[in-house]
Amino acid sequence: MPRPAKILIVDDDPDIRDSLGEALREEGYEVTQFSGAREALDYLQGGARIDVILLDLFMPGLDGWDFRAEQKSDPRTAGIPVISLSAGGKLVDVACSLRKPVSVDEIVRAIEGVALRG
Template identity: 45%
Template sequence: MEYLNCLLVIDDDHDIRLSLQDALEMEGYHVATASSGREALESLEHGLRPDLILLDLMMPDISGWAFRSWQRAHPEFASIPVVVVSGQGLSPPEVARLGVDGYLAKPLDLDHLLDTVARFVPPSHQPGVASW
């Protein structure tokens, strides 16, 4: 199932996931969420095609590192842009190794988050929700 301006937020922290979802939906994005790397993989395998993935790295089952490795190995998902959103400080070489399109450090600055997301997906200003 495809939505215009759809984002996938992958984070095991419920409060962060909900905060990101609320902020992004207020800007007019459709937001699907996943509480783990495994849940995100299942959503993609069942047809979710987000325009951008916001990816936490430190998760208990499948880490963001492992998710990204899987994504890059599957051509049907490899072209989906990814911005890492993590409290784990990453060096420029680590970001380059991940092959991601951006990196935002937690705690997040809302304006910086919205500016970064808008570089990849313009907001529609028509609030909506995608549930998965």
């Protein structure tokens, strides 16, 4: 039996982060959550094994665009696919961009699509 995909959620909104994390766990995914991009990058650079990153773009401090630039510049993390989540704005050079509000079904389809490509 294949192991469940490991998902990293990076979103400063606790309601979105927690409800999405809970819903994805119910779908069988392993989920790690961070409210800030810097902490998430530190976690990844520490050797965490993640299959897909769900990334909010608009966050205080280090935003989603800066997160992606740093993630791509580090060979340890550059290959992890990113699905961006945003109410506005778009991040190019990601596996998929979803516009908030987004349903769990849409996110699961995006994760499965990214996982099949990887």
